[in-house]
Amino acid sequence: xxxxxxxxxxxxxxxxxxxxxxxxxxxxxxxxxxxxxxxxxxxxxxxxxxxxxxxxxxxxxxxxxxxxxxxxxxxxxxxxxxxxxxxxxxxxxxxxxxxxxxxxxxxxxxxxxxxxxxxxxxxxxxxxxxxxxxxxxxxxxxxxxxxxxxxxxxxxxxxxxxxxxxxxxxxxxxxxxxxxxxxxxxxxxxxxxxxxxxxxxxxxxxxxxxxxxxxxxxxxxxxxxxxxxxxxxxxxxxxxxxxxxxxxxxxxxxxxxxxxxxxxxxxxxxxxxxxxxxxxxxxxxxxxxxxxxxxxx
Numbered sequence: 456x457x458x459x460x461x462x463x464x465x466x467x468x469x470x471x472x473x474x475x476x477x478x479x480x481x482x483x484x485x486x487x488x489x490x491x492x493x494x495x496x497x498x499x500x501x502x503x504x505x506x507x508x509x510x511x512x513x514x515x516x517x518x519x520x521x522x523x524x525x526x527x528x529x530x531x532x533x534x535x536x537x538x539x540x541x542x543x544x545x546x547x548x549x550x551x552x553x554x555x556x557x558x559x560x561x562x563x564x565x566x567x568x569x570x571x572x573x574x575x576x577x578x579x580x581x582x583x584x585x586x587x588x589x590x591x592x593x594x595x596x597x598x599x600x601x602x603x604x605x606x607x608x609x610x611x612x613x614x615x616x617x618x619x620x621x622x623x624x625x626x627x628x629x630x631x632x633x634x635x636x637x638x639x640x641x642x643x644x645x646x647x648x649x650x651x652x653x654x655x656x657x658x659x660x661x662x663x664x665x666x667x668x669x670x671x672x673x674x675x676x677x678x679x680x681x682x683x684x685x686x687x688x689x690x691x692x693x694x695x696x697x698x699x700x701x702x703x704x705x706x707x708x709x710x711x712x713x714x715x716x717x718x719x720x721x722x723x724x725x726x727x728x729x730x731x732x733x734x735x736x737x738x739x740x741x742x743x744x745x746x747x748x749x750x751x752x
Contacts, residue, residue, distance in 0.1 A: 491673055493581060493597030496588035501640025506585035506633050507599065508658050509609065509626045513580065513672040519626040520579040520606075521675045528571045531699035538684050539573050548691040549573070577606050579626075580672040582658060584633050596671045598678075604647050608634075612652055621655075628665050629657045 497503035512519045524539040526549045540547040553571055556564040581599040586592040612625045612632070625631050633656070637649040659665050677683075685693075 489598075491598045493583060493586075493592060493599050495636055495638055496586075497638050497645070501638065501645065503636075503638040504587060505583065505636045506653075507636055508582040508584055508631065508633050509599075510580040510582055510596065510672055511626050511628060511669065513674055513676075514670065516674065516676050518675070520577050521679045523576045523578065523679060524573040525576065526571060526573055528697075530697035532697045535571075535694060535697040537690055537693065540684055540687060540690065541573060542679055543681065543684065546687060547573075548687060548694050552694065575603055577601050577603075578675060578678055580675070582668065596668060596673070598673050605636075605650065608647075608650060608652075623652070623655055625652065628659075628669070630655055631658065632656065633658075 493507075495503045495505050510519065522542070524542045525537065526539055527534070527536045529535075535549070537549075539549065541550055549571060550573065553568040556568040556571075558564075578598055578600050580596055582596055583592045583594070609625050612623050615622055623630060623632055625634065632652040632654060635651050635653060637647065637651075639646050639649065641648075657665075659668070
């Protein structure tokens with residue numbers, strides 16, 4: 456850019472607009488600079504719209520999604536924001552501590568365990584069909600993190616409730632359907648209830664283009680590989696520090712956007728602290744079993 460162009464932009468105010476947009480992006484991502492991850496941008500009222508297509512399992516992988524458990528809560532010593540080893544089927548210090556709290560016979564114990572409950576996040580590859588807020592994302596493949604509400608819509612599409620509804624595979628290139636992601640603010644929280652699938656249609660009409668797109672997908676298995684998790688001892692040290700039981704500990708800087716229902720890390724943490732489900736071990740794995748059966752066929 457020349458000095459003359461710089462002065463011209465100053466008069467038009469376009470540079471200011473660009474700077475404001477970049478600052479908004481930084482605020483919306485909570486400092487996350489992982490370019491692989493796509494997020495829905497919302498306006499000041501909390502409303503947002505985009506069209507995406509969930510993609511099949513990546514090459515040499517069985518499922519089109521992975522699920523990840525994590526914790527986000529505050530104690531006397533600070534915040535605990537970590538991936539849970541229960542994702543790998545291993546013992547996790549927070550889950551063990553929550554079990555002790557839940558079984559200590561007090562209402563306070565149960566309430567604390569609820570606030571520290573593990574959070575479930577799903578991750579899939581998606582193709583961005585339409586992104587009005589960021590049109591440069593259109594036609595590209597990204598990773599998309601989402602919560603149980605959106606996952607329920609995927610399973611409902613595959614297992615419709617009524618006879619007159621035809622089952623579809625939302626992850627299929629040819630017999631799948633675009634997903635109209637609609638966000639709105641309901642009582643201060645991000646809500647996706649209005650999101651829906653469009654009619655069944657091929658993503659693209661060129662198989663060579665589809666194959667090329669498929670090969671651009673990111674590995675999902677790598678996201679839940681063992682090296683993505685801290686050891687039990689490291690997590691226990693951090694937990695003790697957060698609970699005020701230790702004087703020194705290595706601080707944790709890792710922030711996982713565990714549920715796309717919260718756009719920024721701060722919102723994510725607030726949601727994790729304020730969530731009060733009916734049971735500390737409340738999980739729904741029926742949908743996972745369904746997909747595993749499909750993968751075995």
